[in-house]
Amino acid sequence: xxxxxxxxxxxxxxxxQRYRQPIFSYLMRNIGQQHQAEEVxxxxxxxxxxxxxxxxxxxxxxxxxFCIAHSRLLDxxxxxxxxxxxxxxxxxxxxxxxxxxxxxxxxxxxxxMSQLQACLAQLPEAQRAVLVLKLESELSxxxxxxxxxxxxxxxxxxxxxAQAKLQRCLGGDEA
Numbered sequence: 757x758x759x760x761x762x763x764x765x766x767x768x769x770x771x772x773q774r775y776r777q778p779i780f781s782y783l784m785r786n787i788g789q790q791h792q793a794e795e796v797x798x799x800x801x802x803x804x805x806x807x808x809x810x811x812x813x814x815x816x817x818x819x820x821x822f823c824i825a826h827s828r829l830l831d832x833x834x835x836x837x838x839x840x841x842x843x844x845x846x847x848x849x850x851x852x853x854x855x856x857x858x859x860x861x862x863x864x865x866x867x868x869m870s871q872l873q874a875c876l877a878q879l880p881e882a883q884r885a886v887l888v889l890k891l892e893s894e895l896s897x898x899x900x901x902x903x904x905x906x907x908x909x910x911x912x913x914x915x916x917x918a919q920a921k922l923q924r925c926l927g928g929d930e931a
Contacts, residue, residue, distance in 0.1 A: 757817045759888040761808050762873070770893045771817070772801070779825050786829055799828045812865055817892075875925035883918035886911055 759767035779800055783793040803824050811820070876884055889900050901911040 757808075757811055757820070757892060758813065758873075758876075759892050761811050762876070762888075764885075764888070767888070767892055768805075770889075771804075771821075774893070775818070775821050779821060782822065782825055783829060787832065792832070796825075796828050796832045799831075800825045803828060812869060814865060871926065875922050878925060879918055879921055883914045883921070886914045887918040887922065890915060 757767070757771060760771060780793065780797050783796050783800075784790065787793045787796065800821070804821065807824075814820075876888070879887065885904070886900060889895065889903070890897065893900075895903070897911055897915060898908060901908040904911065
């Protein structure tokens with residue numbers, strides 16, 4: 757998600773491919789009618805696109821996207837009259853990304869995110885692309901090398917250099 761947030765449109769495609777089926781299945785199980793589930797499904801992805809600049813990695817991306825799906829599902833239920841606007845639901849129980857807002861935690865995470873984004877911006881594009889793909893897509897280095905059409909050893913080297921530079925920039929010990 758961080759790569760998509762930084763403007764890499766290809767990262768959105770990877771997220772979409774990875775989460776399209778689990779999100780749609782979740783909505784189908786809860787709604788039961790395909791055309792209605794498809795409508796809510798589209799709203800989930802539209803919400804993600806609209807919120808891309810506000811994204812903060814408080815929890816895993818999976819939790820974040822399911823939180824959006826759950827919120828859009830509740831909106832759907834309200835539109836259908838199955839819930840009133842005042843119904844209290846514990847949305848946070850199953851979705852850590854929906855947890856209540858904690859300003860001090862949010863402030864620290866915002867600071868760390870700014871630092872991470874600044875450090876990522878300092879990396880050469882080839883190294884940044886490899887590092888972000890590895891972290892965001894959860895693909896193996898072999899799969900990334902195939903996807904980027906570069907030799908595995910070259911990719912491995914880029915990844916190691918990117919890790920080391922990022923670690924130095926963030927103030928960690930170089931391993």
